[in-house]
Amino acid sequence: MSPRRLNLLHAPTPIVKRAALDELIGVDLWIKRDDSTGGAEAGNKLRKLEFLMAQALDHGAAHIVTCGGLQSNHARATAIVSAQLGLGCTLLLRVADAPPSGLPGPDVDAPSALLPVTGNVLLARAVGAHVRLITPRQYDERNACMEKVAADLRDVGKRAYVVPEGGSNGLGALGYVEAMREVREQLDLGLGGGKAFDVIVHATGSGGTAAGIALGAGTFGVARAVRTFAVCDDRAYFDPIIARITREAAAHDATLGAPAALTVDDNAKGPAYAVMSADQRQFLARVAKASGLITDPVYTGKALFGLAAAVRRGDIAKGARVLFVHTGGLPGLLADGRALAGEL
Numbered sequence: 109m110s111p112r113r114l115n116l117l118h119a120p121t122p123i124v125k126r127a128a129l130d131e132l133i134g135v136d137l138w139i140k141r142d143d144s145t146g147g148a149e150a151g152n153k154l155r156k157l158e159f160l161m162a163q164a165l166d167h168g169a170a171h172i173v174t175c176g177g178l179q180s181n182h183a184r185a186t187a188i189v190s191a192q193l194g195l196g197c198t199l200l201l202r203v204a205d206a207p208p209s210g211l212p213g214p215d216v217d218a219p220s221a222l223l224p225v226t227g228n229v230l231l232a233r234a235v236g237a238h239v240r241l242i243t244p245r246q247y248d249e250r251n252a253c254m255e256k257v258a259a260d261l262r263d264v265g266k267r268a269y270v271v272p273e274g275g276s277n278g279l280g281a282l283g284y285v286e287a288m289r290e291v292r293e294q295l296d297l298g299l300g301g302g303k304a305f306d307v308i309v310h311a312t313g314s315g316g317t318a319a320g321i322a323l324g325a326g327t328f329g330v331a332r333a334v335r336t337f338a339v340c341d342d343r344a345y346f347d348p349i350i351a352r353i354t355r356e357a358a359a360h361d362a363t364l365g366a367p368a369a370l371t372v373d374d375n376a377k378g379p380a381y382a383v384m385s386a387d388q389r390q391f392l393a394r395v396a397k398a399s400g401l402i403t404d405p406v407y408t409g410k411a412l413f414g415l416a417a418a419v420r421r422g423d424i425a426k427g428a429r430v431l432f433v434h435t436g437g438l439p440g441l442l443a444d445g446r447a448l449a450g451e452l
């Protein structure tokens with residue numbers, strides 16, 4: 109039996125076609141709109157939070173602690189859900205170190221003058237999350253930093269629950285096993301003739317979504333293969349992480365079968381995390397104009413760009429039946445408008 113989960117989602121999310129993208133990319137493309145899992149809290153993280161926040165409540169938590177990049181979608185979704193559930197929330201967000209005085213660090217809330225009023229940070233602050241800014245070096249020790257914050261909260265009588273980066277552990281990944289059960293039901297209701305997909309494609313940042321999709325796609329016969337596009341690091345980094353999360357997820361639920369074959373594709377990560385190449389920016393703008401599908405510069409825009417490149421290389425056959433999981437990220441686009449101004 110699967111662990112308890114909360115009901116946080118607007119589900120099932122639709123699966124749609126955009127004929128212009130079939131033409132542009134050269135496959136039979138279906139888009140799972142997980143950018144529509146909710147309102148301001150929407151995106152892939154909400155599926156993981158259904159399981160993680162259920163456990164937090166079961167543990168009697170009054171406060172949630174998590175981490176991410178400065179404009180983290182995961183941190184924003186966690187902050188909003190915490191507020192919905194009446195829980196406090198502290199976010200440890202990574203920024204480049206700020207000379208000459210440095211940053212206040214993980215032990216104190218950042219002064220508001222240091223915080224953006226855009227994108228995910230705006231939304232997290234709007235629901236009252238405490239934001240602390242940490243350096244890349246502190247972020248390397250993020251789990252220890254979060255445990256310290258939780259211990260300090262316990263010292264003042266607040267029980268705290270730590271959600272790992274991206275909500276990516278075995279429990280969180282079960283959210284994407286459930287997403288694949290949802291796709292199976294959509295196929296059984298006749299979507300696109302009901303045939304399974306040749307391959308599922310999506311973006312990877314911390315690995316939990318990939319693990320859940322592979323496990324769920326295999327278990328429910330949604331697709332034989334998954335191609336996940338790394339937006340940072342590389343294949344050698346993600347292979348063991350995704351394998352570990354997959355094992356942990358399977359251990360939560362004995363009814364799950366073998367995962368679908370998963371390939372980490374690191375050809376589309378661009379110049380750096382959250383930075384697009386000129387080609388990638390042009391592609392994002394072209395997709396939006398041709399089809400009305402808005403992707404984001406950190407994750408989904410790179411994954412869709414990567415899909416088009418994989419078809420050109422022959423790694424995915426022309427005409428293949430492809431399910432693209434749109435995992436959200438709109439606030440990141442809105443926080444980064446200047447980078448795209450040249451494409452408007």
Ligand SMILES: *Cc1c(COP(=O)(O)O)cnc(C)c1O
Pocket residue numbers: 151152153181182274276311312313314315316317318404407408435436437
């Ligand atoms: C977090 C995120 C991803 C990646 O999911 P992981 O489970 O962290 O690999 C993809 N797309 C968006 C929009 C995200 O916010």
